[in-house]
Amino acid sequence: MNDKKFWFTFGIILIAFIIYWLLGHPFFIVERVTMLYAILLAAAMLIFYINKAKRGEKIYLRAIPGLKAFEEAVGRATEMGKPVLYVPGIQDMDQVETVAGVIILGHVAKMTARYETALNVPVARSIVMKAGRESVREAYIVEGRPDLFHEDMVHYLTDDQFAYAAGVNGIMMREKPAAVFYQGKFYAESLILAETGNSIGAIQIAGTASPAQIPFFVTACDYTLIGEEFFAASAYLSEDPQLIGAVKGMDILKVMIIAIIALSIFLRVFNDLGWINFDILKYLTIQ
Amino acid sequence: MFWKRQIPIAIVALVGTLTLFGWFVDQPDIKSFVDDDATQWYDILASFAIFLGALNLLKLQMQKIIKRKKGWQYSIFAIGGFIFAFTVGFLMRGAYTVNINSAGETPQVVAQVVAGEIGGTIQASEVLLGLIEEDAPLMLEKVHFTGKSVNKVANQLKESGADAKIIPASWGAHLTTNGSFFNWMFFKVFTPLSATMFALLAFLVASAAYRAFRIRNFEATLLLGSGIIIMLGRVPIGSKISSWFVLYVIVLLLGVIVNSWKRNRILTFSTVGIGIILVTIAGIYMGWPIDRPAFAYLPKLQDWIYLVPNIAGARAIMIGIGLGVFATSIRYILGIEKSYIGE
Numbered sequence: 001m002n003d004k005k006f007w008f009t010f011g012i013i014l015i016a017f018i019i020y021w022l023l024g025h026p027f028f029i030v031e032r033v034t035m036l037y038a039i040l041l042a043a044a045m046l047i048f049y050i051n052k053a054k055r056g057e058k059i060y061l062r063a064i065p066g067l068k069a070f071e072e073a074v075g076r077a078t079e080m081g082k083p084v085l086y087v088p089g090i091q092d093m094d095q096v097e098t099v100a101g102v103i104i105l106g107h108v109a110k111m112t113a114r115y116e117t118a119l120n121v122p123v124a125r126s127i128v129m130k131a132g133r134e135s136v137r138e139a140y141i142v143e144g145r146p147d148l149f150h151e152d153m154v155h156y157l158t159d160d161q162f163a164y165a166a167g168v169n170g171i172m173m174r175e176k177p178a179a180v181f182y183q184g185k186f187y188a189e190s191l192i193l194a195e196t197g198n199s200i201g202a203i204q205i206a207g208t209a210s211p212a213q214i215p216f217f218v219t220a221c222d223y224t225l226i227g228e229e230f231f232a233a234s235a236y237l238s239e240d241p242q243l244i245g246a247v248k249g250m251d252i253l254k255v256m257i258i259a260i261i262a263l264s265i266f267l268r269v270f271n272d273l274g275w276i277n278f279d280i281l282k283y284l285t286i287q
Numbered sequence: 288m289f290w291k292r293q294i295p296i297a298i299v300a301l302v303g304t305l306t307l308f309g310w311f312v313d314q315p316d317i318k319s320f321v322d323d324d325a326t327q328w329y330d331i332l333a334s335f336a337i338f339l340g341a342l343n344l345l346k347l348q349m350q351k352i353i354k355r356k357k358g359w360q361y362s363i364f365a366i367g368g369f370i371f372a373f374t375v376g377f378l379m380r381g382a383y384t385v386n387i388n389s390a391g392e393t394p395q396v397v398a399q400v401v402a403g404e405i406g407g408t409i410q411a412s413e414v415l416l417g418l419i420e421e422d423a424p425l426m427l428e429k430v431h432f433t434g435k436s437v438n439k440v441a442n443q444l445k446e447s448g449a450d451a452k453i454i455p456a457s458w459g460a461h462l463t464t465n466g467s468f469f470n471w472m473f474f475k476v477f478t479p480l481s482a483t484m485f486a487l488l489a490f491l492v493a494s495a496a497y498r499a500f501r502i503r504n505f506e507a508t509l510l511l512g513s514g515i516i517i518m519l520g521r522v523p524i525g526s527k528i529s530s531w532f533v534l535y536v537i538v539l540l541l542g543v544i545v546n547s548w549k550r551n552r553i554l555t556f557s558t559v560g561i562g563i564i565l566v567t568i569a570g571i572y573m574g575w576p577i578d579r580p581a582f583a584y585l586p587k588l589q590d591w592i593y594l595v596p597n598i599a600g601a602r603a604i605m606i607g608i609g610l611g612v613f614a615t616s617i618r619y620i621l622g623i624e625k626s627y628i629g630e
Contacts, residue, residue: 027314036311043617050623094329096612099619103626126340127333135626155347156340162484174358188488195491209608211601219499227604231611234626242623250614257606 006051010044031287045256046249053245061247066205066223067236070181073203074111077178083118084108085177087168087193089184089208090124090161093131097209100231101184102131104207107237108181109139113148121154122171124164129156165189169196182206182221183230186213194220207233228254260284296622303620345369372472381468382456383437387425391448400443405429426454430466513592520589530583531570537583538562 020028053059077084086108088101105121112119119136123129132154140149157167169192172180180197182190182204190206190213197204198220206217207225217224225233228250235243267280302325309321348362375381385404390397404427431437437453444451456464464470500511519525542559549555578584582591618624 027312029311029313032311039307039613042613046614046617047621092329092333094326096615100611100615103624106626125333126336126338126343129340129343130336152343152347156343158344159337159340160481162481166480166484170358170361188485191491191495192484192487195495209611211604211608214604215499216495219495227607228611228614229607231608231615234624243618246614246618246623250610253610253614254607257610 006047013040029287034283035286042253045253046246049249049252050242050245053241053248056241059241059244059248061232061236061244064225064229064232064236066207066225066229067233069203069205069223070108070237071111073179073181073205074108074115074117076203078115078117080178082178083120083175084112085168085171085175085180085197085202086119086121087180087182087184088121088123088128088132089182089186090164090189091185092125093127095185097185097230098125098128100209100234101207102128102135103234104181104183104237105132106135106139107234109136110143113140113143113145116145116148119153120171120175120177122157122164122168123154124157124159124161126156129154161187161189162192165192168193172196172200172202176200177202180204182208182217183225183233184208186210186217191216191220197221296625300620300622303616307616307620341369375469375472376462379432379468380455380458380461381432382461382464382466382470383431383434384429384454384456385427385437385441385444386452386454387427387444388450388452391450393448396447397444397449400440400447400449401425401427404440404443430456430464432468432471516585516592517589520585520587525585525589527577528585529575529577530580530585531566531575533583533585533588534566534569534580535563538566 049059074084086105088105089095089098091098093099093102109119111117121132121136123132133151136154137146137149140146158164171177172193173196177200180193180202182193183206186193186208187210190208190210194204194206194217204221205223205225206221207230208214208217209227209230211227214224214226218226232247232250235247264280264284267276267278270276271279305317306321306325309317312318345366348365350356351359351362352366387397387401427440431440434453434455441451441453456467461467462469496514499507500514501507519528538559541562542555545558546552546555573579578587581587615624
C-alpha cells in the first residue's frame with residue numbers, strides 16, 4: 001500500500017464512518033468511541049511507518065542484546081556439537097504470545113539449518129505442533145537444507161503444565177542442549193525450566209509477555225526479551241522493512257501514550273482543583 | 288497457491304477485523320460469534336488435533352524403546368501411563384454402585400452385609416436397618432472400580448434376601464464421579480505427581496533468589512535492598528523493628544557510600560557522627576515512636592516500594608505488552624505478517 005492508497009483507504013473509512021454516524025450509528029456502543037479512535041489512530045500510525053520503511057527510508061532501531069544473542073547461542077551450540085532446545089510456551093495458538101513464539105521459531109530454525117545444528121522443539125499443544133512444524137519446514141527449505149528437516153524436530157509432549165515441565169526437564173538432562181530458547185506464554189513452570197537449563201550450563205534466551213514470569217527469566221536466563229521486545233523480535237530477526245516499520249510505529253505510539261499520560265495528569269489535577277470542568281478519566285476509562 | 292496463500296490471509300483478515308470491531312457493536316449475532324462461536328470452533332479443532340499429538344507422542348516413545356535410545360526406560364512409563372489413562376478414561380466405566388430397593392424379609396442379615404460393605408460397625412448397621420425398613424431405595428456410597436467387585440456385593444445382598452440393583456455410572460459422568468477409577472487415578476496419581484513438580488519451585492526460587500541477590504552491580508544491590516525490606520516488612524518481626532533502628536542503619540550505609548566514593552576517613556567519620564547525632568536528637572525530640580518517621584518504618588516502607596516503584600514498572604511493562612499485542616494483531620489483520628503460511 002503506497003501513500004496515495006493509504007490516504008485513499010483512510011479517507012473512505014473516515015467517510016463511511018461519518019455517514020454511519022450521521023445515520024444514527026445503529027448497534028454502535030457509543031461509550032467505547034474513544035477506544036475506537038485510539039485503535040484507528042494506532043493502526044494508521046503503524047501503517048504509516050510500515051509504508052515509510054517500504055519506501056526504503058532508513059529506520060533506526062535500538063540494539064536489543066537478547067536478540068543479538070540468538071545467533072551467538074546457536075553458534076555456541078554448533079561449536080559444542082550439541083542441540084538447540086526451543087520451548088514455545090505452554091499455551092495454544094489462540095494466544096498471541098504463542099503465535100509470536102512460533103514466528104521466532106522460524107528464525108531460529110533458519111539459523112540451525114544454516115549451521116547444521118540439531119533442533120528440538122517439544123510442544124504442549126497439538127495445534128502448536130502443526131504450526132511449529134510448518135514454520136520449521138519453511139525455514140529449512142528457505143535455507144536450502146530440506147534434507148536436514150524431519151517432522152519429529154517439533155514433537156508433542158503433553159497438554160498438562162507440570163507434566164510438560166517434567167518432560168522438557170528430562171530432555172534437558174538427557175540431551176544437555178547448549179542453547180535453550182523460551183519464547184511464548186509461560187506460567188509457574190518458567191522457573192522450573194529456566195533453573196534446570198541453568199544447571200546444565202546452557203545459554204538461555206527467554207522472551208515472554210507474562211509479567212509475573214519476567215523476574216524468574218531475568219534471574220535464571222542469560223538474556224530476556226521483556227514485553228514489547230518479544231513482539232518486536234520477529235522484525236529484528238527478519239530485517240523485513242515492513243516489520244521494522246511496524247516496530248517503529250509501536251515506539252512512536254509509546255511516546256504518544258507517555259504524552260497522553262502526562263497531559264491527563266495535568267487535566268485531572270486541574271479538574272480536581274476546579275480550574276476546568278473536564279474529567280479526562282471519563283474518556284480514558286474503558287467502558 | 289490461491290488456497291494456500293490468499294484464502295488463509297483473507298480468513299485471518301476477516302475474522303480478525305470482525306473480532307476487533309465486534310467489540311464496538313451491540314449486535315447479538317456478531318457478539319455471539321465473537322464470544323462463543325469462534326472460540327467453540329477453535330475448541331473443536333483443538334479436540335481433533337489432540338489425536339495428532341497423542342499419536343506423535345506414542346510414535347516417538349516407541350521409537351525410543353525400539354532403538355534403545357538414551358533413557359528408553361522412561362518411555363516404557365510414558366507409554367504405560369498413556370495406555371492406562373486411555374483405558375480408564377475411554378474403555379472402563381470404573382464406577383459402580385449398588386442400590387437396595389427393599390431389604391426383603393431378613394433386613395438384619397442385609398444390614399450385616401451392608402455394614403461389611405461400608406466397613407461399619409453393628410451400630411452403623413442398626414442405622415442402616417432403620418433406613419432399609421422404611422422401604423425407600425438405599426444407595427450404597429461405596430463406588431466399585433470393576434463389575435466383578437460390585438457383582439460380588441450385589442450377590443451377597445441378594446442371597447440375604449434384599450432386592451439389590453447395580454447402578455453403573457453413565458459414560459462421561461464416570462470421569463467426575465467421586466471414587467471412580469478415573470477419579471482415583473486423577474487424585475491419587477496425577478495430582479500428587481503434579482504437586483511434586485510444583486513443589487520443586489520452593490527450592491528453585493531459593494537458588495534463583497541467591498543468584499539474583501548477589502551483589503554484583505548497583506542494580507543487583509538495589510534489588511537486594513528492596514528484597515530485604517519487602518521480606519522483613521511483610522513478616523511479624525518487621526513491625527517490631529523500630530524506624531529509629533532503620534535510620535541508624537541508613538546512617539551507617541551512608542557512611543559506607545561516602546567512604547567508597549571519597550576514600551576520606553575524616554569525611555566518613557563526620558558523616559556517620561553527624562548522622563547519628565541528628566537521628567538521636569530527632570528521636571529524643573519525637574519520643575522514639577516505633578512507627579515514626581513512617582518512611583523508615585519497614586511495613587510502611589515495603590508498602591511504598593510495592594505500590595509505587597513496583598506498580599509503576601509493572602504498568603510500563605503492561606503498556607509495552609499491550610502495544611506489542613496490538614501491533615502483532617494489526618500485522619496479521621493487514622496481511623503484513625505472513626509467517627503462519629510459511630512466508
